[in-house]
Amino acid sequence: MRPRVALNIKSVDYEFLQEQFGSKSELLLKSNPVHKKIPVLLHNGKPICESSIIVEYIDEVWSSSPSILPSDPHNRALARFWAAYLDEKVPLFWVITAASEEEKNAAVDQLKEVAVEMEGAYGETSRGGDFFGGDKIGVVDIAFGSMLGSARAIQVRVGVKLLDEEKTPGLVKWAEKFSADPAVKDVLPETEKLVEFAKLLSAKFKAAAASDPLRR
Amino acid sequence: MRPRVALNIKSVDYEFLQEQFGSKSELLLKSNPVHKKIPVLLHNGKPICESSIIVEYIDEVWSSSPSILPSDPHNRALARFWAAYLDEKVPLFWVITAASEEEKNAAVDQLKEVAVEMEGAYGETSRGGDFFGGDKIGVVDIAFGSMLGSARAIQVRVGVKLLDEEKTPGLVKWAEKFSADPAVKDVLPETEKLVEFAKLLSAKFKAAAASDPLRR
Structure with a gap:
C-alpha cells in the first residue's frame, strides 16, 4: 500500500x-x-x-511537488525517525495472527502504547494541519496509514480498538482524513479481506515460529 | 561508531x-x-x-563532497537496501552474548549467510573500487563496518571467523581497507573492550529475554 x-x-x-x-x-x-x-x-x-x-x-x-519527505534536514530526520519507529512495530501485527492468548495480549498492549506515542508525535508535528508534519500526507502518514487496515482487522478478530476518542482523539480524526484522501481511498484494503488473510497466515506462521529458535 | x-x-x-x-x-x-x-x-x-x-x-x-549516499536515486535505493538489510541483522550479534549453544549456533549460521550475501553485494556494487558502491566509503560501508568490532569479538568469544579468504575474499580485503581509512581507524572499538562489554551484557540480556514473551 x-x-x-x-x-x-x-x-x-x-x-x-x-x-x-x-x-x-x-x-x-x-x-x-x-x-x-x-x-x-x-x-x-x-x-x-x-x-x-x-x-x-x-x-x-518524481521530485516535483507535492513532496513526501520534508525538505528541512531536521524535519526529514524526524519524519524518518517516526517512519522507522512504525516499521519496527509491524511484527506486532503479525504476532496477533498466530500467537497464544498471552502473546496476543502482550502485542495488543504494545500496540496501544504505540498509538499513544504516535498521538504525541501527531500533536507535536501536525502544527494545526491534518497530517503528520503539516497539511499534506507525508512519509509518516504513509507508514502509519498502511497499518490502519491491520488495526481494523484486529478490532474484528480480537475485539480491541487501537485508536479511540479517549486516548488518541487526534489519531481518530487523522485516520478519517487519511482514509478519505484521494491518494489513499482506493488502495486501502478491505477489512474483511484482511481478516480472511490473517486466518490463512495463522497456520503458516505457527509452523514457521515453531521451527525457528530465533523467531525471526 | x-x-x-x-x-x-x-x-x-x-x-x-x-x-x-x-x-x-x-x-x-x-x-x-x-x-x-x-x-x-x-x-x-x-x-x-x-x-x-x-x-x-x-x-x-554537510552536503559538500565527499557524499555518503550515491546521488543517483536507483543507486541510493540500492545502498539504503543493503544498509537496511544489515540493520536487520544487528540483533544476531546480540543473541550471541546471551543465548544457549543451540541459539548461538543458529545465529552464527545466519551471520555467515549474511557475510556471503554481502560478498555478493560487494562484488556487484564496488565496480573495481575498494568499497561498496565504488572508490570511497559510503553508507553501506559505514553500516557494515560498524559490525566489524562485533565480528572480531565473536571470533574471540565463540571461536568463529565470520569473514574468511575462502568464502568472502572480497570482504577480507574490504575490512582491511575500511579499518585503515583515516575516517575510521580512530573510532574502531578495541576487540578486548567489546569482549568485556559482551560479558557484561550477557547477564542483563538473559534476564530481559526471560521476562519478555515477545523477545523484543
Missing part, C-alpha cells in the same frame, strides 16, 4: 501486479532475491525493494 | 560524549525519550536519533 499511496500522491500511473498467496512468482524471486517479499517497484527495468525505500525513491525520482 | 565515521568523512569537528554502562544520562533520556538509546547527534540544540538516520542527516546537512 505504501508505494501505491506515494505514486498516487505524485500522480504517477502504474501497473499493479499482485502476488498469489502461497506462491512466489518468478518475477518476484528475480526482482527481490534477498527477501523474496513484496512490495517491489519496477522502474526503468530495475527493481526497488522495501516499502520505506521505495517511498523515498518515488519522492526523489 | 556510524555517526562518528560520517562526521569524520565530512571533516566535521564534534564533541564525543559517552554514556556509562548501566545508567542513562539525563541528557540521553531527554534527547531520545522514545528509545532511550545511543547514538544521538545533538546539532543546533536539536537531537537526531537512530544511527542510520543520523548518517543521512549528516550527509544532507
Whole structure:
C-alpha cells in the first residue's frame, strides 16, 4: 500500500501486479532475491525493494511537488525517525495472527502504547494541519496509514480498538482524513479481506515460529 | 561508531560524549525519550536519533563532497537496501552474548549467510573500487563496518571467523581497507573492550529475554 499511496500522491500511473498467496512468482524471486517479499517497484527495468525505500525513491525520482519527505534536514530526520519507529512495530501485527492468548495480549498492549506515542508525535508535528508534519500526507502518514487496515482487522478478530476518542482523539480524526484522501481511498484494503488473510497466515506462521529458535 | 565515521568523512569537528554502562544520562533520556538509546547527534540544540538516520542527516546537512549516499536515486535505493538489510541483522550479534549453544549456533549460521550475501553485494556494487558502491566509503560501508568490532569479538568469544579468504575474499580485503581509512581507524572499538562489554551484557540480556514473551 505504501508505494501505491506515494505514486498516487505524485500522480504517477502504474501497473499493479499482485502476488498469489502461497506462491512466489518468478518475477518476484528475480526482482527481490534477498527477501523474496513484496512490495517491489519496477522502474526503468530495475527493481526497488522495501516499502520505506521505495517511498523515498518515488519522492526523489518524481521530485516535483507535492513532496513526501520534508525538505528541512531536521524535519526529514524526524519524519524518518517516526517512519522507522512504525516499521519496527509491524511484527506486532503479525504476532496477533498466530500467537497464544498471552502473546496476543502482550502485542495488543504494545500496540496501544504505540498509538499513544504516535498521538504525541501527531500533536507535536501536525502544527494545526491534518497530517503528520503539516497539511499534506507525508512519509509518516504513509507508514502509519498502511497499518490502519491491520488495526481494523484486529478490532474484528480480537475485539480491541487501537485508536479511540479517549486516548488518541487526534489519531481518530487523522485516520478519517487519511482514509478519505484521494491518494489513499482506493488502495486501502478491505477489512474483511484482511481478516480472511490473517486466518490463512495463522497456520503458516505457527509452523514457521515453531521451527525457528530465533523467531525471526 | 556510524555517526562518528560520517562526521569524520565530512571533516566535521564534534564533541564525543559517552554514556556509562548501566545508567542513562539525563541528557540521553531527554534527547531520545522514545528509545532511550545511543547514538544521538545533538546539532543546533536539536537531537537526531537512530544511527542510520543520523548518517543521512549528516550527509544532507554537510552536503559538500565527499557524499555518503550515491546521488543517483536507483543507486541510493540500492545502498539504503543493503544498509537496511544489515540493520536487520544487528540483533544476531546480540543473541550471541546471551543465548544457549543451540541459539548461538543458529545465529552464527545466519551471520555467515549474511557475510556471503554481502560478498555478493560487494562484488556487484564496488565496480573495481575498494568499497561498496565504488572508490570511497559510503553508507553501506559505514553500516557494515560498524559490525566489524562485533565480528572480531565473536571470533574471540565463540571461536568463529565470520569473514574468511575462502568464502568472502572480497570482504577480507574490504575490512582491511575500511579499518585503515583515516575516517575510521580512530573510532574502531578495541576487540578486548567489546569482549568485556559482551560479558557484561550477557547477564542483563538473559534476564530481559526471560521476562519478555515477545523477545523484543
